[in-house]
Amino acid sequence: MERIFNFNAGPATLPLAVLEEAQSELLNFKGTGMSVMENSHRTKEYEAINSEAEALVKELLGVPENYRVLFLQGGASTQFAAVPMNLVSPESHADYILTGAWAEKAYKEASKFVKTNVAASTKEENYTRIPRVDELKVSDSPAYLHLCSNNTIFGTQWQSFPDLGGVPLVADMSSDILSRRFDVSKFSLIYAGAQKNLGPAGVTVVIIRKDLLEDIPSNIPTMLRYDIHAKNDSLYNTPPSFSVYMVNLVLRWLKNNGGLVAAEKRNAEKAALIYEAIDNSEGYFRGHAVKDSRSLMNITFRLPSEELEKTFAAEATQQGMIGLKGHRSVGGIRASVYNAMSMDGCRALAEFMKAFQSKNA
Structure with missing residues (x-):
């Protein structure tokens, strides 16, 4: 599988x-x-x-x-x-x-x-x-x-x-x-x-x-x-x-795999891929956290409407990316990119975000 x-x-x-x-x-x-x-x-x-x-x-x-x-x-x-x-x-x-x-x-x-x-x-x-x-x-x-x-x-x-x-x-x-x-x-x-x-x-x-x-x-x-x-x-x-x-x-x-020095570097690079997709979206994706408080572990953002957020999560699941629905208390989208999440996973999500915006903006 x-x-x-x-x-x-x-x-x-x-x-x-x-x-x-x-x-x-x-x-x-x-x-x-x-x-x-x-x-x-x-x-x-x-x-x-x-x-x-x-x-x-x-x-x-x-x-x-x-x-x-x-x-x-x-x-x-x-x-x-x-x-x-x-x-x-x-x-x-x-x-x-x-x-x-x-x-x-x-x-x-x-x-x-x-x-x-x-x-x-x-x-x-x-x-x-x-x-x-x-x-x-x-x-x-x-x-x-x-x-x-x-x-x-x-x-x-x-x-x-x-x-x-x-x-x-x-x-x-x-x-x-x-x-x-x-x-x-x-x-x-x-x-x-x-x-x-x-x-x-x-x-x-x-x-x-x-x-x-x-x-x-x-x-x-x-x-x-x-x-x-x-x-x-x-x-x-x-x-x-x-x-x-x-x-x-x-x-x-x-x-x-290099201890915390390497983990810290990997985590910063992984999160940067997704935050760049948010910041370069001209407001289509809106990050919840103020930039100087952003988490490298849990990346939260909104789309223009709740309907689009539901579609985003559903289509991501179809493409092999699960767990992106935001917490029930705040809604939106949440990508958790802990130590074990690969660079490939973050890259796939960032590319999906760009494609989704291009299709639905």
């Missing part, structure tokens, strides 16, 4: 080489006579997968020694509650920057458990941009300042992260982690669902500074406590073993 170009926002496309490797090992993993999905998480074979995955995350991102990498369940949405429950004391509070739907959800969830403050929001502008640093109104001594590094629905992305002195940063990086280089030491905690850039759905990566593990409240549910998971090397309970196995294969693939 011929592979199509999968522009879905998540679960998203995976590297073909990774899928083929998983296929070759599916029935007999490393001579065990069984699938990795059947293997006990207490065996040396699975523990090797778990350890290698943590080591590769650290290597690729340049994670300092004073951090742990955890593999947890419940998606990034569970971290919306886990982060404040673990990091905010009854006497403290947390600040949130609202740049899209997922940042909003994180803020609303945290507000159920702790005192919160909105440090900045671009909601009134329909989340077309990332706030400037001089717009941030950070409260006095927050436990952390939370941001979402990339916004899948609105197609905006932090081009650089705010440096606010001693204010601890926490980030949801679900949709752009491992797509570019950044300084991990700026953050106290990072979390990311796997199903966009890391692997299949089912596992969430958490990168946490070790000193934060020392004061976790004892009265929160065990499965939400970072210290318990760190102490047990993410093996306190049965992990999503196949998802972690797949994440490990994706991490190897990234390393073998």
Whole structure:
């Protein structure tokens, strides 16, 4: 069967080489006579997968020694509650920057458990941009300042992260982690669902500074406590073993293809193909995001009418490009071009956009 170009926002496309490797090992993993999905998480074979995955995350991102990498369940949405429950004391509070739907959800969830403050929001502008640093109104001594590094629905992305002195940063990086280089030491905690850039759905990566593990409240549910998971090397309970196995294969693939230096270059070149088609369309295609806030992962745009948008998505599907319909809350078109999306896929979409405009303008 011929592979199509999968522009879905998540679960998203995976590297073909990774899928083929998983296929070759599916029935007999490393001579065990069984699938990795059947293997006990207490065996040396699975523990090797778990350890290698943590080591590769650290290597690729340049994670300092004073951090742990955890593999947890419940998606990034569970971290919306886990982060404040673990990091905010009854006497403290947390600040949130609202740049899209997922940042909003994180803020609303945290507000159920702790005192919160909105440090900045671009909601009134329909989340077309990332706030400037001089717009941030950070409260006095927050436990952390939370941001979402990339916004899948609105197609905006932090081009650089705010440096606010001693204010601890926490980030949801679900949709752009491992797509570019950044300084991990700026953050106290990072979390990311796997199903966009890391692997299949089912596992969430958490990168946490070790000193934060020392004061976790004892009265929160065990499965939400970072210290318990760190102490047990993410093996306190049965992990999503196949998802972690797949994440490990994706991490190897990234390393073998030049690491984040090469990934960042590829991602910029891929996105440029589509943004050029938007910018050169004389207004036929209208990008949602302000140019200096554009995402390299999720490219969002509108056509002259909703009817044309439906036709665009339908005809693209017929030509082997799926997942281009915009999120139901904003409409339009969205092309998700994560690490595993090929240059050929982006080129095919850009060429289709030009042909569609020529036919329908």
